[in-house]
Amino acid sequence: MFTPIKKVTKTLLNLGFEEEYGNDLNQKHVVNFSYLLFCATSVLMLVLFVPREVHSLVTLSALGLVIALIGLKYNQTGRFTQAQLIMPLVKIGQIGLFSLMYFGTASHFHWLLLNVVAYTFVVFRADQRIAKYWILITCALLFLICEFTNTKGVYLTVQDQRVVILSVFFAIAFYFTVVIHLVMNRLKSVNQHLRVLAEKDELTGLANRRKVLADAVNIFADSVINRDQCVFAIVDLDHFKKINDTFGHEAGDLVLFEVSTLMASVIRSQDKIGRYGGEEFIVIMPNTTLREAEYVMEHLRQSVEAMEIKTDKGIIVPVTISIGVASITPKTSRYEEILAQADKGLYEAKHSGRNRISIQSAR
Numbered sequence: 207m208f209t210p211i212k213k214v215t216k217t218l219l220n221l222g223f224e225e226e227y228g229n230d231l232n233q234k235h236v237v238n239f240s241y242l243l244f245c246a247t248s249v250l251m252l253v254l255f256v257p258r259e260v261h262s263l264v265t266l267s268a269l270g271l272v273i274a275l276i277g278l279k280y281n282q283t284g285r286f287t288q289a290q291l292i293m294p295l296v297k298i299g300q301i302g303l304f305s306l307m308y309f310g311t312a313s314h315f316h317w318l319l320l321n322v323v324a325y326t327f328v329v330f331r332a333d334q335r336i337a338k339y340w341i342l343i344t345c346a347l348l349f350l351i352c353e354f355t356n357t358k359g360v361y362l363t364v365q366d367q368r369v370v371i372l373s374v375f376f377a378i379a380f381y382f383t384v385v386i387h388l389v390m391n392r393l394k395s396v397n398q399h400l401r402v403l404a405e406k407d408e409l410t411g412l413a414n415r416r417k418v419l420a421d422a423v424n425i426f427a428d429s430v431i432n433r434d435q436c437v438f439a440i441v442d443l444d445h446f447k448k449i450n451d452t453f454g455h456e457a458g459d460l461v462l463f464e465v466s467t468l469m470a471s472v473i474r475s476q477d478k479i480g481r482y483g484g485e486e487f488i489v490i491m492p493n494t495t496l497r498e499a500e501y502v503m504e505h506l507r508q509s510v511e512a513m514e515i516k517t518d519k520g521i522i523v524p525v526t527i528s529i530g531v532a533s534i535t536p537k538t539s540r541y542e543e544i545l546a547q548a549d550k551g552l553y554e555a556k557h558s559g560r561n562r563i564s565i566q567s568a569r
């Protein structure tokens with residue numbers, strides 16, 4: 207039921223921003239949200255006071271709406287600092303004016319200054335300390351003035367004042383809920399992003415050594431518990447030093463990237479692949495017999511051999527791989543033992559001429 211509302215809110219909050227992970231994104235969302243709310247409350251005031259023909263309030267509300275739209279535009283066109291600053295300054299002026307002159311301090315309209323305080327804490331960075339303190343001090347002074355003076359509302363009846371108190375209460379609760387939600391969501395997505403970065407190999411886009419070894423531990427443990435077959439393979443590019451030396455390091459990087467992309471597309475969806483180091487990769491095949499693994503690896507070997515990787519000078523780099531394959535046995539107690547077996551297979555594949563597969567465990 208809430209999905210469409212969530213979607214619209216997300217679109218509105220992200221207006222003008224691409225998916226990015228800059229430090230300011232959370233602040234930008236809060237500024238965007240604050241301006242959207244400012245627009246909504248200005249429209250509400252217009253709806254309330256146009257029929258009552260309170261011309262000065264209508265003018266102020268219309269002015270508020272224009273400023274809110276300008277702020278929104280600033281935020282979305284990259285003039286973030288201006289957008290950041292305009293909001294609290296205008297809000298302080300508006301709350302002071304409405305509270306002291308129009309609604310009367312008994313309406314407790316000035317409690318809305320809490321929104322400005324929350325905004326200031328979330329939106330201003332450490333290097334904007336001075337602006338932040340000035341805004342906080344002004345809010346505190348204005349709040350105290352409103353608390354300790356007793357101005358009468360010009361345009362509100364006692365009944366109206368009660369409505370204002372209730373609206374202020376809900377506005378503050380709503381504002382805090384959304385801002386906390388935005389901050390928490392942001393933390394969650396930044397954490398997720400950092401986790402992806404921490405598990406990814408930058409050059410190839412595959413899982414890095416840490417991640418693929420973590421996968422190896424988990425798949426090995428599951429296979430032992432469920433008495434399933436499981437196969438590990440170590441894949442190594444042949445004569446890669448020669449590729450670097452002949453075509454240059456950049457071409458070497460390109461080969462690593464292209465071969466990695468191809469390998470990720472050739473292995474089955476249940477298999478895991480990661481860069482073990484340099485030009486060496488691990489493939490983990492859960493619920494797989496040695497025969498099935500041999501078939502998948504042979505397909506991989508042939509696919510790499512058939513590749514036509516072109517350098518930026520248009521030269522085709524010939525690439526082949528050697529693969530060591532080993533399977534879990536009833537005697538295997540640690541995943542490192544299968545890796546060592548696969549490594550032994552790789553050694554044999556290299557020494558018997560490269561561009562081949564060597565199977566280590568009995569079938």
Ligand SMILES: Nc1nc2c(ncn2[C@@H]2O[C@H](COP(=O)(O)OP(=O)(O)OP(=O)(O)O)[C@@H](O)[C@H]2O)c(=O)[nH]1
Nearest residue numbers: 442443444445446447448450455458459484485556
């Ligand atoms: N371009 C590039 N080269 C790398 C990278 N990581 C490791 N290398 C190079 O990979 C080469 C590996 O060389 P060797 O271990 O001698 O292996 P090889 O030349 O492939 O020989 P065999 O494995 O025996 O077929 C080294 O020259 C490394 O500098 C990388 O990220 N980019």
